[in-house]
Amino acid sequence: MADRVLDRVGTGGPAAAGPAGPPSARPGRRAAEDRAESPGDESREAERHVFASLRLILLGVTAVVQPSLSLGPVLTQAAHPAARVAFTVTALVTLLSAVWVVRRRPIPLPVALGGAVTVLAACAVATGTLPPHAHFGPAHWSYGLIGWHLLLLLLDRVPLLLAAQAAHLVLGLAQWLLTGAPDRAEIGNAGVAVLSATSFQLGVLVMSRILLRSARQAAEDAAERERAATRAALAEQWEQDLRAGFAGQLGVTLPLLADLADGVLDPRAEDTRRRCALAATQLRRLFAENDDVPDPLVHEVTACVHVAERRGVAVSLAVSGAPVPVPTDVRRELTGPLAEALSAARERARVSLLRGEDEVRVAVVTDASGESGTDASGESGTDASGESGTDASGESDTDASGESDTDASGESDTDASGESDTDASGESDTDAGVRAGTAKGRVEVECGTYGRHTRMEVRWRTS
Amino acid sequence: MADELSAVVVDDHPAVRAGVAYWLSCGTPPVKVVASGEDVRSAWLGEGAKADVVILDLHLGGPAPVLGDLRRLVEVGRRVVVYSMRADDDIALQCLELGALCYLTKAEGAEHLVQATRAAAQGRPYTPPSLAGALAGDRSDHRPALSAREVEVLVEWFQSESKEFVAQRLGISLSTVNSHLERIRVKYALIGREAPTKAALVARAIQDGLIGVDDL
Structure with a gap:
């Protein structure tokens, strides 16, 4: 790094000190820029x-x-x-x-x-x-x-x-x-x-x-034509970026669809359905992202909740505090883990959005994997759900890695690792609350299993 | 039973009045709804005037919340549980300021209503999760200073709706969770305008040893 800087200074020095070349070239370029402006x-x-x-x-x-x-x-x-x-x-x-x-x-x-x-x-x-x-x-x-x-x-x-x-x-x-x-x-x-x-x-x-x-x-006229051409090129670039961005944010959808089409996954399997639920939630959230609404964060959280409710999960949603502006990428980081946690919920979930003085906290408490742990120990003989629960938590590693392939943001990695940690410990000892917190920038993700509940919270410090 | 708790339900929807009466009668011990009506007169006249608790809907047909009625009820020492459709933090905090013992949204179910009514009958506050959220998100200038632990309890209660969960997560007992919530309400009772219910609430907290006299 330092070498490169030195290098740049080294080559830049003589050029800047050179006789007539650069000074005459520079105003020329500036004039050209001005003309374009x-x-x-x-x-x-x-x-x-x-x-x-x-x-x-x-x-x-x-x-x-x-x-x-x-x-x-x-x-x-x-x-x-x-x-x-x-x-x-x-x-x-x-x-x-x-x-x-x-x-x-x-x-x-x-x-x-x-x-x-x-x-x-x-x-x-x-x-x-x-x-x-x-x-x-x-x-x-x-x-x-x-x-x-x-x-x-x-x-x-x-x-x-x-x-x-x-x-x-x-x-x-x-x-x-x-x-x-x-x-x-x-x-x-x-x-x-x-x-x-x-x-x-x-x-x-x-x-x-x-x-x-x-x-x-x-x-x-020529300048106007040029500007129009520039605008057209910009619009095309923007559309391409948008498309690429969508493809990047599609999350687990594309590999999931590919696996379903190839027959690698069984649509009736619990894990497949869980992955489908996650994909549906991510898509729904993505669609909500560009809507023009007064409170986009609540809008996106509500979108995630709706998907879970359609799946039959009873979700209670509570919002508190006055709306604060949240940038799009931060919203993505706040609602991404929420989508994953909700897709893992079985019957009940509590989603809350709290906007305090200097932070925004999105939390979800579900009956997800904590329950599967106790089920596995208590009813493993009689109920198949306990087994599938452990299966799901066992396979969450593959899920996580699959997602980190598709999703460019580092946040999914940290979150996935947090979740897999929780799952692993949830199996080893069910009662102790286990925390797996990760901090990325100003957004912190915290996951934990407490008895029958799994809690996931994302905090964003506004200041 | 001579010491059976009684309540009056003021709500403009008959179905809500019937539902609340049913919920209260199903609890153990049951709370008897002695009167109900679509406006606040039923809390001032006849049986309703002597009921232990007033369960008051804030929106009785009109567009504006009936904060004036709430204030008049509280001024004569009535214990009021506000039962509103609106999950509006500002309105909730305003009701507490006026001296309501609880602000409950209709999205919150029977369990909270029964507990709130029972607490109110004893002059105690009750803080349901939505109200906890409103208190945790309170950014007003005159809000009381809460300790970090108290804020934590409020937030966790708001997020989970389960006191067992809060207790487990913070590593404290259930009764500690409750006393934290009550102490927070005492702190809120000590700010703003005075009301008989607030004074009773503070007196009760001192009696229970939740706060000392020097804390006032």
């Missing part, structure tokens, strides 16, 4: 993915538009050096944003804002160099180009993008109007240019939002 993270991840792809496309568009559509006018028509500077500056902004975009990272806000202001300023400078009446014409290369820059920089910040686009438009129009009153042809020309550039860029924005929404929805 909440649907919000799923859609955020999808959003990031969509934005990264869109920005890549926009980077391509800008990179193509700038040299193909703008370089010509810059070189041929606007010979002013300021226009060239503006062109270079905008190209640099594109390059700068490419640093983040190609790594599929969002552009940081200061960079995006700075870039937007820079390109707007560059646009104003370039527009300022235009000759009169050239606004929104082929020579006004900066107007359409800057819109793409703004889109690239502020794609995921819609209000800022709209504000920047509006500023761009207002700036362009103001500069145009300041050069002098335009004629009608110019107005029409400008209208077409502004409308086409702006609507195209806004269209891209709208498409990106739609794409984003459907990606988000798809991610949520």
